[in-house]
Amino acid sequence: MPSWILGTAASAWGIVMAIAPVLQIIRMLRRRSAADISLGYFALLVPGFILWVAYGIATADIFITAPNALATLTALTVIALTVWMRRTTSSPTADAPPPDRASA
Secondary structure, three states: OOHHHHHHHHHHHHHHHHHOHHHHHHHHHHHOOOOOOOHHHHHHHHHHHHHHHHHHHHOOOHHHHHHHHHHHHHHHHHHHHHHHHHHHHOOHHHHOOOOOHHHO
């Protein structure tokens, strides 16, 4: 099998994997909540995606560059939307201590 066929197939599936978090974005927007999103998870993925993009550019390999560039943009979108939603949905009393049950 020629390597360009494998590269095309791998890159195509990489693009599907890169846009998979869009499902999470849609869920966040429908529920109007980002409470279930792990920012740490996406924060760990982004540097790896960026490194792969840099490697793909350095080696002029579009099969590596394209899916990882898209994955970077998708992950950064999830992070930005999560931060924005958490800031706009937090209430002033969210940081207040719970009421004292002894006085109730």
